[in-house]
Amino acid sequence: DIHLTQSPPSLSASIGDRVTITCQASQDITTYLNWYQHQPGRAPKLLVYHSSALDTGVSSRFSGSGSGSLFTFTISSLQAEDVAMYYCQTFDNLVVTFGQGTRLDLK
């Protein structure tokens, strides 16, 4: 099975900061990498699919990039409502895999 490693496990940033999270896959997954936001008490939310496609209605301050085995998720200007856990996710050989998550909070 593919293993996804997110870094950092947690980070603190200030309002307006540019925030970057990386997701490293244990093998080539082309661009089949998705990003979700999960806030306490709420359902997870799809932000980015196929590495860089923004889901409908998602703010343009979120973006994703990468291919092969290294992927990046970026928030261009952090807002208070972005405090959450962020997960990458992929699919290979009929198995769904999530990264371990990155906790983002305000400094």
Place this chain on the structure above:
Amino acid sequence: QVHLVQSGHEVKNPGASVRVSCKASGYNFNAYDITWVRQAPGQGLEWVGWINVYSGNTNYAQKFQGRVTMTTDKSTSTANMELRSLRSDETAVYYCARTWVGVAFDYHYMDVWGEGTTVIVSS
């Protein structure tokens, strides 16, 4: 509007079974798959399995094989997940999610999620 509405919270004894339902509305239920994901307290998201609504074909995570069954009722646009032989460490929030799966099974992503069903396993 697309919605997935899940059944209410459950409290179960160890060794019991739980059935969680997920009622879809606002879209063609047959045209998408349904994935089940859970999150235990303080843990990350964990994939349980998924069902192709059109065919009824299922695929379960290896750790749940033999203990989980996923079904759908097309007449009510409802997906169901039954998990048997519950253990106390399986206390978690269980989510259903509408899922896009590539024809060649090359991609899989979940774009609409239910609100979650808390299952507490405790004696």
